Amino acid sequence: MAYRMMWEVEVTHEGLGKYRNIRGSDPYVVEQKAAYQKQQWDEQWQRKLQADLRAQERQSAAMQRAAEKEEAQRYKEERAEEALERDTEAKKTIEALKNVLNHTLYINDAIDWNKLKDKSSFNELPPKLILIPAPESQPTPAEPHPSEVPPKPKPAIRPAPPKESAEKYQPTFGFLDRFFTSRKASKVKVAEELFIRDYAAYTTECKKLDEEDANELMKWEARKGQIESRNATTRADWARTVERIKIENENRRTYWEKSCENLRAEHEKAVKEWEQRREKFYEQQKLTNAAIDKNYQDYLAKDQGAVLDYCDSVLSNSIYPDYFPKEWDLDYNAETRTLVVEYDLPAPEGLPTLKEVQYIRSLKNYYYLSPSRYSFML
Numbered sequence: 001m002a003y004r005m006m007w008e009v010e011v012t013h014e015g016l017g018k019y020r021n022i023r024g025s026d027p028y029v030v031e032q033k034a035a036y037q038k039q040q041w042d043e044q045w046q047r048k049l050q051a052d053l054r055a056q057e058r059q060s061a062a063m064q065r066a067a068e069k070e071e072a073q074r075y076k077e078e079r080a081e082e083a084l085e086r087d088t089e090a091k092k093t094i095e096a097l098k099n100v101l102n103h104t105l106y107i108n109d110a111i112d113w114n115k116l117k118d119k120s121s122f123n124e125l126p127p128k129l130i131l132i133p134a135p136e137s138q139p140t141p142a143e144p145h146p147s148e149v150p151p152k153p154k155p156a157i158r159p160a161p162p163k164e165s166a167e168k169y170q171p172t173f174g175f176l177d178r179f180f181t182s183r184k185a186s187k188v189k190v191a192e193e194l195f196i197r198d199y200a201a202y203t204t205e206c207k208k209l210d211e212e213d214a215n216e217l218m219k220w221e222a223r224k225g226q227i228e229s230r231n232a233t234t235r236a237d238w239a240r241t242v243e244r245i246k247i248e249n250e251n252r253r254t255y256w257e258k259s260c261e262n263l264r265a266e267h268e269k270a271v272k273e274w275e276q277r278r279e280k281f282y283e284q285q286k287l288t289n290a291a292i293d294k295n296y297q298d299y300l301a302k303d304q305g306a307v308l309d310y311c312d313s314v315l316s317n318s319i320y321p322d323y324f325p326k327e328w329d330l331d332y333n334a335e336t337r338t339l340v341v342e343y344d345l346p347a348p349e350g351l352p353t354l355k356e357v358q359y360i361r362s363l364k365n366y367y368y369l370s371p372s373r374y375s376f377m378l
Contacts, residue, residue, distance in 0.1 A: 006305070009034040013041040016048070020327065024312065025298075025305025028291035032116050033313055044322050093279040093321075093352045110312045113296045116313075117289045122278045127270040131260050135252040140242045146231040149224045153216040156209045162198040304334045311339060323352070 007027045011034050012019045018041060024030040162169070171187035185284050298306030315328055327344040 010038050013045065015045045016041055022312070024309040024315075025303075026291050026295050026309065028288045029295050029309055030118070032288070032292070033309075033316060036313075037316055040316075081166075109317050110314050111310060111317070113292060116292050118285045122281045122287070124274065124277065126274050127267055129264065129267040129364070131263055132256065135249075135256050137249045137253075138245050140245050141238060144234045144238050146235070147227050149227050150220065153213070153220050155213045158206055159202060161202050162195060164195050169198075187346060226351065302337065303332055304332050307332045307334070307339070310340070315341075315343070 006023050006025060008021050008023045009029045009030050010021055011020070020035045020037060022030055022037060024033065049202040083226040169191050171184075295306050295309060299310050311330055311332070312328075315330075316326075320326060323346050324343045325346060331340040332338070333340075
């Protein structure tokens with residue numbers, strides 16, 4: 001027999017404790033068969049977990065109900081129902097074992113080559129471009145209104161200067177004053193002294209007003225200087241604040257534009273990588289499907305490796321109870337078109353042992369009946 005290169009994949013399942021080597025002449029077909037075997041074992045493991053869970057639930061419910069004396073009658077009825085259910089399951093299991101060959105003979109296990117092909121789509125969505133929102137510009141404060149300088153104080157109104165020709169300062173002469181010169185001179189002197197006193201008082205008053213005006217003007221100029229200095233400081237602070245806010249807004253805008261530019265570059269790179277993964281996915285899918293087509297054509301041409309792969313797939317797809325090991329060895333002679341199958345059957349100790357379940361109400365216990373032999377089943 002000519003030498004042929006064979007591909008082999010190890011498939012294991014820790015939960016079931018199963019191990020199998022899947023062999024074939026085409027690596028893609030072997031991988032498909034390995035994936036299918038793993039799927040079968042996973043489904044078997046789920047069935048076992050569900051059966052264990054149901055058993056645990058039944059046991060928990062039984063223990064809880066047994067602890068409740070007031071539900072003794074209900075407990076008995078449910079135990080009877082449970083016994084009936086387990087009895088039915090046991091009989092179904094035994095019946096399935098009896099008819100395992102008949103059941104298989106009436107099932108068409110022919111391989112549908114199209115089902116072996118990978119027709120899945122590339123489910124990974126393309127990367128989305130998500131840009132950060134544009135930053136809001138910080139508003140600038142309104143231009144401050146300068147404080148008004150109070151009006152310049154006006155000089156106080158001066159009194160009119162006394163006039164020597166005023167009637168007040170003119171002496172009044174009587175009849176005797178014409179004859180007595182000293183008497184006339186005395187009246188003139190009194191008038192002159194009155195004028196001098198009034199003029200001196202006028203001069204003093206004007207000097208006092210000048211000093212008050214000078215003092216008010218000095219206070220006004222100091223107040224004016226303070227207001228103008230404060231206005232200048234306020235405006236300078238406002239101008240610096242406006243300039244700072246303007247620079248901060250420009251910096252935030254520049255940073256945002258740079259960030260968007262980096263995000264666009266990263267998105268473009270991510271899109272290219274996504275396109276490469278998609279292209280690789282469909283290329284691999286195309287190669288896998290092409291290998292299946294080739295295997296199908298080789299099978300039609302009765303190629304030894306293709307025939308062995310096909311028969312191995314048929315046996316893999318055959319549905320047997322979970323306690324069947326599903327292990328076999330195949331050989332095919334292309335010249336005589338003879339297929340040799342060495343199939344491992346389950347050991348007697350691995351077959352179901354429960355035939356019947358009854359609940360004995362008087363004993364509050366189960367009665368189990370196991371078959372004594374299996375020769376009638378095989």
